[in-house]
Amino acid sequence: MRELSLHVLDIVENAIEAGASRVEVKIEEDLEQDRLIIDVRDNGRGMSQELIQRVMDPFCTSRTTRHVGLGLPLLAAAARRCDGDLTIESEPGRGTRVRAHFRHSHIDRAPLGDMAGAMLAVLLSERAVDLDYIHRVGDQEFRFDSAEIRKELEDIPLTHPRVREWLSGALREGEVNLQPVKTDRRLTF
Amino acid sequence: MVRLKNVEELKKIRQEAQKDMVVRTQTGTRIIVGMGTCGIAAGARETMHAILKELEARKIEAHVETVGCVGMCAKEPLVDIEQAGKSRIRYANITAEHVSRLIEEHLVKGHVVQEWAIGRLDARKI
Numbered sequence: 001m002r003e004l005s006l007h008v009l010d011i012v013e014n015a016i017e018a019g020a021s022r023v024e025v026k027i028e029e030d031l032e033q034d035r036l037i038i039d040v041r042d043n044g045r046g047m048s049q050e051l052i053q054r055v056m057d058p059f060c061t062s063r064t065t066r067h068v069g070l071g072l073p074l075l076a077a078a079a080r081r082c083d084g085d086l087t088i089e090s091e092p093g094r095g096t097r098v099r100a101h102f103r104h105s106h107i108d109r110a111p112l113g114d115m116a117g118a119m120l121a122v123l124l125s126e127r128a129v130d131l132d133y134i135h136r137v138g139d140q141e142f143r144f145d146s147a148e149i150r151k152e153l154e155d156i157p158l159t160h161p162r163v164r165e166w167l168s169g170a171l172r173e174g175e176v177n178l179q180p181v182k183t184d185r186r187l188t189f
Numbered sequence: 190m191v192r193l194k195n196v197e198e199l200k201k202i203r204q205e206a207q208k209d210m211v212v213r214t215q216t217g218t219r220i221i222v223g224m225g226t227c228g229i230a231a232g233a234r235e236t237m238h239a240i241l242k243e244l245e246a247r248k249i250e251a252h253v254e255t256v257g258c259v260g261m262c263a264k265e266p267l268v269d270i271e272q273a274g275k276s277r278i279r280y281a282n283i284t285a286e287h288v289s290r291l292i293e294e295h296l297v298k299g300h301v302v303q304e305w306a307i308g309r310l311d312a313r314k315i
Binding site: 001006009010013016017070071074114117118120121122124125126149152153154155156157159160161162163164165166168170 | 195196198199200202203205206207221222224225226229230233234237238241244245250251252253254255256257258
């Protein structure tokens with residue numbers, strides 16, 4: 001996949017398929033330590049050790065495990081190419097945590113890309129799921145928790161056109177406001 | 190939480206939306222985009238964006254939803270269009286550049302784009 005945001009979207013889709021009602025997505029760009037961390041936690045049905053082994057093998061995943069496809073091995077390969085790795089913690093009935101880390105400055109690291117678009121695709125999911133999204137760049141943070149938004153909206157779904165426009169704007173604005181820091185610093189030299 | 194300064198906006202949206210929910214469930218349009226691994230890899234997120242842009246440009250009000258893999262991975266991006274009172278039509282391999290014609294023909298002119306359609310499903314309410 002061309003962007004890390006597409007991998008994130010894919011992992012969250014897995015979580016939704018696994019029956020999660022709440023998914024936490026944390027993207028941490030630590031420029032001093034030169035790390036980029038993707039951390040996705042869900043409260044879905046979880047996986048046994050045996051299933052974790054199977055989902056990490058791109059050639060053994062079969063129709064019987066259709067809620068998890070090729071996505072995880074692809075993300076693991078992307079992370080390992082960039083001096084990083086991927087770990088999965090999961091237990092049946094207790095949800096799943098997928099964590100991938102990359103060397104931020106690695107030449108093979110795909111750009112994070114359109115995170116706002118990826119998170120919008122999650123919020124528009126046919127199965128209503130709450131998304132707690134945190135994106136940190138250095139000491140700046142953008143946080144977006146759909147549970148708080150749902151509370152305000154009461155019975156109006158997130159897919160309602162007016163709400164969707166609002167969500168899209170809110171996500172984009174939050175992401176844009178995160179951007180300038182690192183380039184500005186470099187330009188001052 | 191950065192955004193909640195805009196809570197007032199949300200409240201306004203809710204009040205307006207509540208008024209038209211009943212009408213919408215009876216006459217509404219749903220567009221459903223496949224967003225499994227296969228869909229994402231085939232460009233489904235860009236398809237979804239193109240749909241949102243097209244709807245905005247044409248001032249068409251429709252619910253857009255994403256779903257997981259339905260098992261027709263080679264046909265992704267899959268886009269289903271469902272209008273109240275009509276059957277749901279499934280379109281295959283709808284990348285962003287197909288969206289304009291799809292919306293124009295299906296939603297504006299009201300006929301199915303035969304060459305892209307691969308199936309007809311039972312409709313359900315929004």
